[in-house]
Amino acid sequence: MTLDKNFDPAAIEARWYNHWETSGQFRPDRDDAEPFTIVNPPPNVTGSLHIGHALDNTLQDIIIRHERMKGKDALWVVGMDHAGIATQMVVERQMNERGEKRTDYSREDFVEKVWEWKEESGGAITGQLRRLGCSMDWSNERFTMDDGMNEAVLKVFVDLYNDGLIYRDKRLVNWDPALKTAISDLEVETRDVKGGFWHFKYPLADGVTLDNGQDYIEVATTRPETMLADMAVAVHPDDERYKSVIGKKIEQPITGRRFKIVADEHADPELGSGAVKITPGHDFNDFEVGKRAGFAAGDMLNMFDGEANVCQTADGLIPDEYIGLHRFKRDGVDGARELVVQRMKELGFLIPHVTKSKDGETVEHDAEPRTIATPYGDRGGVVIEPWLTDQWYVDAKTLAQPAIEAVKSGAIEIVPKTWEKTYFNWMENIQPWCVSRQLWWGHRIPAWFGPSKEAAINDNQKAIASTLLGEAIFVGSNEDEIRRNAANFYNIDPSEVNFAQEEGETGISGQGNYVLRRDPDVLDTWFSSALWPFATLGWPEETKDLSRHYPNDLLISGFDILFFWDARMAMQGIQFMKDVPWKRLYLHGLVRAEDGSKMSKSKGNVVDPLGLIDQYGADALRFFMAAMESQGRDIKMDDKRVEGYRNFATKLWNAARFCEANGIGASKTLAAPDAVLPVNRWIISEVVETLASLDKALGDLRFDAAANTIYHFTWDRFCDWYLELIKPLLQGDDEAAANETRTVSGWVLDQIIVMLHPFMPFITEELWHSMATETGGREYDLIVAKWPEPKAAVDTQAKAEVDWLIRLISAVRAAKVELNIPPGTKMTAHIRDGDSALQKRIERQSAALDRVGRLESLSFDPAPEGATAQLVIDDATYVLPLAGAIDVDAEKARLNKALEASQKEAKSLNGRLSNPNFVEKAKPEAVEKARADLADKEAEAERLQAALARLG
């Protein structure tokens, strides 16, 4: 095969990917090998590849390819997340565009539609992951709602329930009135919003007054509309202003509701008037105050429906004009907030906020302007309403304890370590996890309730079952009564009650003759993805994969899902597997836009990774991600840099072309070939060192260091020096030298291709197969090739020689530029102070010195009279006679510059060494090194001075 002149990524990427996948090489059979496991964070089923996925998956692929090449049974589990809210929203939005809505469909039909959508577009991202080159185990692709996951979710729910770790509770939840579902604390984001702070008079009832005679208490609020459900006013127990009225009553002006003034330390005397109105049904603080004041959750007044429109409270005291109003102004229409303020003002209970205008006149405002930290639903985008509902909660506090311990003990290593604090802080302050969602798309909760949910909780008229019992089940034996109850309580058509159910199947006994109806709610998406590290391996079955691949070795995720996903995996994994889900947790940052801002669709600054792949190739994008991934830092997008790595790929391509053209083929051995020539021994040493630092970097999860290591070896060492230095050997008369060089260079190129493969899988696989072999082809593909094992030591002698060679050639080139000598000019050199070892070096390297250094002869004879350039390298001075007119001043300046540099360093070293404190207290090695360096620098300066003297 002859390599094309130009490297075209698009031409090879799809071909190799298909080949790898169809030949099953993403997970070769290696039952005897040591397992290595990563699970991929399942992307949302409706998602498409964004730049963050490109980072996340590139890092994982680098690790998994590396481990696979090291011979391990490397498994990278892949799958999709059903993404409850997100996916349901997508389908609903599509329906809205067609003028339909979800409720036009039955639940079954709607879910069917979501499945259709999932089938249609759900796989988009998997195709995109393939374009990125990700070597996942597609043969076992999973979905958080496939049969196996469903079974796992069911078991987890039931087991947690039986252990008392899942329970049902009535308390305030974060209610999203747009999506009409409860959401967890994590799904709430606080935004600073401009709002108002209204001050009101709350009149004291029954003729009571404060000690100062005032007949009202001033309260202030940012949410005036909730006063329709106020149930108390709280003051601090020690607040002298109010002590006398504690226990007395307020009569709320609008509702006429009479309620108590209670003492509670929540009220801060320093803030405002020191008195605060209490709405236990619509504020998290007030809920707690209300509980302390003796209100049962069930008695707390609720004034909103699920869409945050005002509804009548249980006591019926909200005036009719408010019923049905939205909580606040929406689409230009005033809501309950505006009306409450207006009425309070009309009634004389609003205390205006007074400011002074520029002319010194006083101006009255209804409210004091304020910035308010307002909770928003991260999906629905509307203000969250704390709402009193029955929901399922996971006792996260109990589950968190061993997960905290696992990190403390080192069973889980978090990389970078700085994230530990964040993890601990969250875990130690964890709140009950609300896992029920009022959605249709997701894992239906396996609970069946009796005639009233309240009764179900109190009287145990509920079933929690791990078998799917259907929508409604009966309890009892009187069929007619059961049918009647079904109709009365649930509006269930009596004919729909399924009497085929076996006695006792529900796990409850009873003669109540009632119907249990299945909980309509579904589970939080993260409830199922928390099981990913073991459920994808077959749990609850005791599979071979499960025993071999759990715990996973590593999890790579963005820090943005540390709480959502990683922490929950830690909790569930330890709870159900009695072991950590993964040994290491690597957290990477965000990929930001070029200006450092967060990418978002609304800002229109998202970068499409597929566009970058089209432009520069997947290998270049991957290498960019790796090279930029330093621990604990976000990555700023930089197209120029991606371009640079495309250039790197081209560079490698051309190096391979050079090899091909010079009869250099694939390596014949895994171990480094034997070599006599210093340049070959040197490059083998460079491979040994590169491999060591590459392995170290990958082991430490330093992707940037790993990428830079292989980059610089390939470009600087191999291309810029080695290939140049061997050109004369390949084309020279010494057949043995040429053969050795061909063998070594073929071996080195192979090592590069292998070491680079995890980063740039496509071009390396292509080159792997392009290099000539004796048998006409490779025995195996690069993806399963063996990671290098040079079995060679670093050859210090060869390193010293080539190092000298490089310095000499570089010095000649630099001198030419400074003295305005055309770079191609052939020079001769006369050596002063050279010894026989140097003479031998020069003999060995004469071809390279001639061809690469343009030094056609080096002699130990004195230089002829006339202008010269002089180079001081190590112990010798190289005197280069200059033909024709030469600018002596330029050469003097050049030498002086070098001299100054030497002297400066010598002076600094001398200063240090003449400080007795340094000599006495510093480490002996440091003193030793300083002495040696000083001697070198002084000798160098002397030679430079001598050279200057010779110039006259």
Add this chain to the structure above:
RNA sequence: GGGCGUAUAGCUCAGUGGUAGAGCACUUCGUUGACAUCGAAGGGGUCGGGAGUUCAACUCUCUCUACGCCCACCA
């Protein structure tokens, strides 16, 4: 209010207790058959300010300033 992070060359970023590096950009030179998606040689930084520890600090400690992120019930 807590917690974390970041401030190093024009830009984007590495970095180590012993007087600083990469990529891009910039300057000069270069069409010798791998590569102009290139080569050669360069210029450019008092490593955010201040204090301390140390023989020695860009690197450790404290503090200040600026920016960013996360968590938190301030009515």
